[in-house]
Amino acid sequence: MRFSAMFIPTLRETPSETEAISHKLMLRAGFVRQLASGLYIFLPLGWRVMNKINAILREEMDAIGAQEISMPVLHPAEIWQQTGRWDAIGDEMFRLKDRTGRDMCLGMTHEEIMTWLASREIRSYRDLPQVWYQIQTKLRDEARPKSGVLRTREFIMKDSYSFDVSEEGLRKNYQLHAEAYHTIFTRCGLKFSMVESDPGMMGGAISHEFMAPSPAGEDEIALCDKCGYSANVELAVSIPVKNEPKEWSLEEVHTPDKRTVQEVSNFLKLPSSYFIKSILVIADEGPVIALVRGDQELHEKKLAKVIGNHRPAQKREVKEILGVEAGFIGPVGQTIRIIADTSLKKGEYVSGANKPHYHLRGIKAEKDFSPEWHDIHTAKAGDLCAKCESALRVERVIEIGNIFQLGIKYSNPLRAFFLDENGQEKPIVMGSYGIGPARIAAAAIEQNNDKDGIIWPKSIAPFDVELLPLNMNDPKTVDVAEKLYADLTAMGLEILMDDRDERAGVKFKDADLIGIPLQIILGEKNLKEGLVEIKERKTKEAVKVKVEEVVERTTSLR
RNA sequence: CGGGGCGUAGCGCAGUUUGGUAGCGCGCACGGUUCGGGACCGUGAAGUCGGAGGUUCAAAUCCUCUCGCCCCGACCA
Numbered sequence: 001m002r003f004s005a006m007f008i009p010t011l012r013e014t015p016s017e018t019e020a021i022s023h024k025l026m027l028r029a030g031f032v033r034q035l036a037s038g039l040y041i042f043l044p045l046g047w048r049v050m051n052k053i054n055a056i057l058r059e060e061m062d063a064i065g066a067q068e069i070s071m072p073v074l075h076p077a078e079i080w081q082q083t084g085r086w087d088a089i090g091d092e093m094f095r096l097k098d099r100t101g102r103d104m105c106l107g108m109t110h111e112e113i114m115t116w117l118a119s120r121e122i123r124s125y126r127d128l129p130q131v132w133y134q135i136q137t138k139l140r141d142e143a144r145p146k147s148g149v150l151r152t153r154e155f156i157m158k159d160s161y162s163f164d165v166s167e168e169g170l171r172k173n174y175q176l177h178a179e180a181y182h183t184i185f186t187r188c189g190l191k192f193s194m195v196e197s198d199p200g201m202m203g204g205a206i207s208h209e210f211m212a213p214s215p216a217g218e219d220e221i222a223l224c225d226k227c228g229y230s231a232n233v234e235l236a237v238s239i240p241v242k243n244e245p246k247e248w249s250l251e252e253v254h255t256p257d258k259r260t261v262q263e264v265s266n267f268l269k270l271p272s273s274y275f276i277k278s279i280l281v282i283a284d285e286g287p288v289i290a291l292v293r294g295d296q297e298l299h300e301k302k303l304a305k306v307i308g309n310h311r312p313a314q315k316r317e318v319k320e321i322l323g324v325e326a327g328f329i330g331p332v333g334q335t336i337r338i339i340a341d342t343s344l345k346k347g348e349y350v351s352g353a354n355k356p357h358y359h360l361r362g363i364k365a366e367k368d369f370s371p372e373w374h375d376i377h378t379a380k381a382g383d384l385c386a387k388c389e390s391a392l393r394v395e396r397v398i399e400i401g402n403i404f405q406l407g408i409k410y411s412n413p414l415r416a417f418f419l420d421e422n423g424q425e426k427p428i429v430m431g432s433y434g435i436g437p438a439r440i441a442a443a444a445i446e447q448n449n450d451k452d453g454i455i456w457p458k459s460i461a462p463f464d465v466e467l468l469p470l471n472m473n474d475p476k477t478v479d480v481a482e483k484l485y486a487d488l489t490a491m492g493l494e495i496l497m498d499d500r501d502e503r504a505g506v507k508f509k510d511a512d513l514i515g516i517p518l519q520i521i522l523g524e525k526n527l528k529e530g531l532v533e534i535k536e537r538k539t540k541e542a543v544k545v546k547v548e549e550v551v552e553r554t555t556s557l558r
Numbered sequence: 559c560g561g562g563g564c565g566u567a568g569c570g571c572a573g574u575u576u577g578g579u580a581g582c583g584c585g586c587a588c589g590g591u592u593c594g595g596g597a598c599c600g601u602g603a604a605g606u607c608g609g610a611g612g613u614u615c616a617a618a619u620c621c622u623c624u625c626g627c628c629c630c631g632a633c634c635a
Binding site for chain 2: 009010011012013014015016017018019034036037085088089090091092093108109111140142143144146151199218404452468470471473502503504505506507508509510512521523524525526
């Protein structure tokens with residue numbers, strides 16, 4: 001491609017109202033433009049990258065026997081009503097009516113439609129297994145689109161669905177997908193981890209997420225370098241570092257106006273890990289006290305799994321229900337339901353005395369209070385791995401893919417049944433598997449950039465090589481450039497030739513910004529000696545090479 | 559949905575406090591000089607100041623309403 005013939009609107013200045021590096025660089029380098037909040041236009045360069053990624057997705061999906069199909073984006077409501085998600089999902093679903101008044105929605109995902117197809121077409125165990133996938137647009141009315149292409153309202157997703165006769169078949173397809181995903185992300189040049197994840201509303205028992213480390217991410221994962229344990233902090237379990245034992249007998253201590261853990265900790269000159277944080281929440285069943293150690297944070301979702309929907313109590317409610325203001329509540333002598341984090345089972349603690357301006361020191365679990373024990377704290381860096389007790393690391397990550405074992409959650413309500421060898425009717429056992437190609441692109445930029453711009457991994461770069469004939473008014477430069485362009489193209493390389501009548505500086509700046517992995521620089525002086533420069537975008541290292549050797553050297557570097 | 563910020567030329571911004579009829583840099587067009595890391599000189603085009611209503615002799619500026627975008631949080635199948 002000739003630069004002059006391609007629409008590459010680079011920007012010298014960073015548009016304001018952008019935060020994520022990938023967002024800034026995609027805009028500046030002319031890969032995307034924003035249409036509205038959470039809606040992006042992919043320009044020629046951006047679309048080339050997307051297609052590179054999609055080609056890898058297709059190759060690896062085909063390699064595990066998945067078959068590409070294409071499903072509508074507009075769905076009738078009935079199918080979503082049958083699985084209950086029409087009602088379970090709120091404002092995030094785009095809904096509309098057709099001209100006859102029929103309820104419709106725009107697909108946020110395709111479990112329902114894929115299962116509908118299976119329910120109509122799959123009758124016998126002989127028809128199974130099947131794996132179907134598509135690379136298709138999804139629409140979600142996100143509460144908060146953000147970070148450029150990372151969280152949008154309309155996005156392309158590679159989604160595949162496996163259909164099996166048994167759990168065993170599902171596990172096999174699940175495993176195949178996990179392996180394919182490893183290959184895909186490795187090929188795309190990403191650093192990533194596969195972690196245990198919370199299936200959430202997707203349903204099913206087991207799910208994993210593929211996470212690319214980046215400060216622009218929205219999730220956090222806990223990692224153990226020793227035993228390899230890795231999980232989304234949504235469900236990661238950890239053991240807080242143990243306290244030195246204390247020889248305390250139970251006694252009240254006067255703590256005038258000291259309410260927060262921090263205040264009492266400073267006042268008593270005791271680390272916050274010796275305190276019990278008592279948090280009153282209002283659940284559907286009524287008030288519940290949640291206890292976590294003073295240096296830990298309560299994990300709302302873990303607590304929700306135990307007591308269901310709940311909200312923090314207001315200050316006024318604390319006083320009404322417990323008879324003492326929030327700063328001085330504690331577990332001892334309570335009659336309402338108490339859920340305590342398991343890390344409090346051992347040790348001696350300080351907590352509120354349920355009496356204004358007093359705390360109790362020397363509290364022991366089971367002796368002074370008897371709660372229900374659950375893991376309800378948030379795993380944090382420095383906590384110990386629940387499996388091998390070495391220190392955990394916590395990393396911010398971008399979710400680039402996920403895999404779910406759905407089981408019969410969708411096949412049952414949609415009556416996707418088959419007859420087994422014995423003529424027995426059984427629901428198809430399903431899995432679903434997603435990858436966001438735009439997130440791969442964004443994560444690749446987040447992980448590979450410098451002050452000058454993007455540094456694309458070779459596999460997903462919009463072009464293999466950028467040719468930079470510096471002076472388009474020099475006939476020799478143009479001749480050599482045209483020849484190299486033709487020869488390299490003939491070798492199967494994709495070349496972007498900056499044939500614009502621009503100054504050298506402009507071409508260099510744009511080339512670095514756009515981030516094509518190899519630059520071949522044709523300067524007048526070098527050409528007089530029969531030389532050109534081959535420069536790696538990543539290292540900025542350049543070698544001078546004879547014109548005749550360029551094709552060979554370039555193909556070997558690629 | 560809660561909190562905060564911002565809408566002035568394609569982009570980045572000043573002007574708003576204290577009303578007086580819109581400006582700078584980049585980009586763009588044309589001419590000339592330049593030509594290995596975002597050149598220089600000159601000329602020029604380009605803005606219903608997000609929108610609607612109001613106050614006023616006069617509104618980018620003050621008031622009311624409204625739309626949009628960004629950030630933090632909640633949410634995220």
